[in-house]
Amino acid sequence: MARVLLENIVKRFGRVVAVDHVNVEVRDKEFMILLGPSGCGKTTTLRIVAGLEFPDEGRVYIDDRDVTDLEPKDRDVAMVFQNYALYPHMTVYQNIAFPLMIRRKKLGLTKADIKKKVLEVAKMLKIEDLLDRKPGQLSGGQQQRVALARTLVRRPKVWLMDEPLSNLDALLRLEMRAELKRLQKTLGITTIYVTHDQAEALSMADRIAVMNKGRIIQVGSPDDVYLRPSHVFVGTFIGSPPMNTIKCVIAKSNNEYILQCSGFQRKIPGGELAGVRDQQEILLGIRPEFIDVYKEPVPGGIKAKILVVEPQGSEVILNVDINPGGEETLLKIKTKYTAKYRTGETIYIKPDWTKISIFDYKTGKSLA
Numbered sequence: 001m002a003r004v005l006l007e008n009i010v011k012r013f014g015r016v017v018a019v020d021h022v023n024v025e026v027r028d029k030e031f032m033i034l035l036g037p038s039g040c041g042k043t044t045t046l047r048i049v050a051g052l053e054f055p056d057e058g059r060v061y062i063d064d065r066d067v068t069d070l071e072p073k074d075r076d077v078a079m080v081f082q083n084y085a086l087y088p089h090m091t092v093y094q095n096i097a098f099p100l101m102i103r104r105k106k107l108g109l110t111k112a113d114i115k116k117k118v119l120e121v122a123k124m125l126k127i128e129d130l131l132d133r134k135p136g137q138l139s140g141g142q143q144q145r146v147a148l149a150r151t152l153v154r155r156p157k158v159w160l161m162d163e164p165l166s167n168l169d170a171l172l173r174l175e176m177r178a179e180l181k182r183l184q185k186t187l188g189i190t191t192i193y194v195t196h197d198q199a200e201a202l203s204m205a206d207r208i209a210v211m212n213k214g215r216i217i218q219v220g221s222p223d224d225v226y227l228r229p230s231h232v233f234v235g236t237f238i239g240s241p242p243m244n245t246i247k248c249v250i251a252k253s254n255n256e257y258i259l260q261c262s263g264f265q266r267k268i269p270g271g272e273l274a275g276v277r278d279q280q281e282i283l284l285g286i287r288p289e290f291i292d293v294y295k296e297p298v299p300g301g302i303k304a305k306i307l308v309v310e311p312q313g314s315e316v317i318l319n320v321d322i323n324p325g326g327e328e329t330l331l332k333i334k335t336k337y338t339a340k341y342r343t344g345e346t347i348y349i350k351p352d353w354t355k356i357s358i359f360d361y362k363t364g365k366s367l368a
């Protein structure tokens with residue numbers, strides 16, 4: 001069993017606060033992904049779990065053991081680096097065997113035991129045929145597999161990966177996502193995985209911790225962060241294209257709320273917006289894929305003018321102005337490419353009002 005607990009972690013580099021009071025619990029066997037833009041503190045957080053960096057404040061626990069001050073070798077964690085960090089002068093076999101060789105005495109392993117373990121993990125990663133080669137004789141994808149094998153050969157309690165797929169070409173990356181996910185579940189190994197790629201995070205994680213500027217903004221399942229973002233940052237960082245945000249004002253009368261946005265108004269049933277003031281400025285969040293498109297006027301439809309059509313194969317992204325004639329108000333829509341759409345055409349759109357988000361304009365926090 002392995003649970004990882006980060007408690008109030010702070011890490012500064014001079015005046016930069018790389019990690020700012022991070023609290024997160026990774027459950028036993030969980031695939032946790034730290035997701036956020038470049039520079040938000042993901043790598044530093046991961047290195048603190050590995051013991052390659054020491055926090056200025058806070059504690060790190062693996063199970064109930066406080067490992068904050070332990071060296072990496074005493075933590076039973078293994079980390080895959082972005083650049084693979086293989087030993088160039090060693091063969092693939094020697095690279096994979098290395099973590100066992102240096103612990104041979106402590107683990108009481110014979111050469112035959114080590115060979116068995118290396119072959120087992122090489123088979124798991126489909127690199128049995130490459131064991132005699134040197135890293136320089138391998139493709140990027142093959143090097144990646146060797147790096148993964150090297151971390152798994154001693155079955156660590158916690159598996160750490162820092163953007164492990166970012167150096168692979170797009171097709172291989174997609175293939176490896178599914179393979180890694182399967183491997184993680186088969187081995188049942190508690191995993192913390194760092195990426196800036198939201199699609200990767202959505203497709204692989206049990207839970208995602210969304211980070212920005214050293215802080216964790218939201219922790220939740222892929223559905224949670226996608227459908228119920230707690231902050232406008234999460235809504236606009238996750239999704240492709242990201243969530244549309246439209247500035248609106250809320251008019252409150254008795255127990256009724258009316259969203260007043262440029263181009264349309266919309267009544268929202270009472271009780272759904274706790275603590276909203278009359279005339280409060282908000283950001284209305286609508287995902288591009290939760291909007292229906294009609295060629296003819298429909299009840300409740302919002303009139304829009306198509307500005308740009310971006311075909312995506314089976315889908316199409318429409319860039320529209322929902323306030324034609326007034327101040328331009330842009331919206332992106334992703335819809336099935338079943339009809340022909342032309343630039344300049346007038347259409348009618350209906351957001352799925354059950355799937356909208358409402359954020360405070362000033363703080364960005366979710367209000368609904």
Ligand SMILES: Nc1ncnc2c1ncn2[C@@H]1O[C@H](COP(=O)(O)OP(=O)(O)O)[C@@H](O)[C@H]1O
Pocket residue numbers: 013016017018036037038039040041042043044045
């Ligand atoms: N060794 C270091 N010395 C100084 N600044 C650092 C060091 N490592 C990271 N930083 C800074 O800390 C912040 C977070 O970096 P990092 O954890 O690498 O982010 P991420 O992995 O999310 O891109 C950045 O501003 C980065 O420049």
Ligand SMILES: [Mg+2]
Pocket residue numbers: 042043044
């Ligand atoms: Mg990084």
